[in-house]
Amino acid sequence: MSLAERYQRFIRSLHLRGPMLVEEALVRMPRATFYDLVRRRYLGIIPTVLGKAVVVGPKGRVEVLAMTRFYSPRATAVADAVLLRRAIRIAEREGWRFLERNPRGRIAFMSRNGERLMVIASLRAYSTRSLRNTLRRMGWYERKKLGTAEEVRVYHPYPKRFDQMVREGGLEVRAVREILPLEQDGEE
Structure with missing residues (x-):
């Protein structure tokens, strides 16, 4: 199933401008859609001292950003x-x-x-x-x-x-x- 253009734009924004907290992401999309994207690994959640942050997941990196290598970023970064x-x-x-x-x-x-x-x-x-x-x-x-x-x-x-x-x-x-x-x- 293809990912809607607006969610592809969201993933590209995370890549270009950086991660955001989960609460901020939930303002931008329905809760069920957000957690579906996490479950399907388009997005990832990293616990930080600021709260849970949303990053591009492995499937988002490959399918949306055309990148091959995935890594789990450090919480401090x-x-x-x-x-x-x-x-x-x-x-x-x-x-x-x-x-x-x-x-x-x-x-x-x-x-x-x-x-x-x-x-x-x-x-x-x-x-x-x-x-x-x-x-x-x-x-x-x-x-x-x-x-x-x-x-x-x-x-x-x-x-x-x-x-x-x-x-x-x-x-x-x-x-x-x-x-x-x-x-x-x-x-x-």
Whole structure:
């Protein structure tokens, strides 16, 4: 039986923008359909510290995304990707347009009127050293010297940790609680 186009779009969205919590998925489709897609392995559920998250399942990867390899993502990576999806939504409300997300799921790239924004969300992954190293690996410091670097917005549990980097310019840090799901939250 072929999968309806709207559910294929949902699976592609999970792949491109990242996972979401089960409650958010249930706002987008009937409960019976959702659990049927889980049962048929188009979707998977990963328990995280934020709650149960929906990811693309093995059958979704093969039949909808035309990928061959399946893996079960780590709960911490899924939690960070859920947060990133929420951070993307906030940026879109501010007029930014989503371009892409890196494969590891903690960084998204956005654009608005010729400007570029890199959004980073993490529960606990970044220290100042690891963030500097990530930006260095991505060539951000070289682009900053040339005046072509995108702005960077970081969501982190300890925003004060990055005060020195904020003073150096090009970096905005917001508290991760802005994108944490509320217990009674179905959809923002």
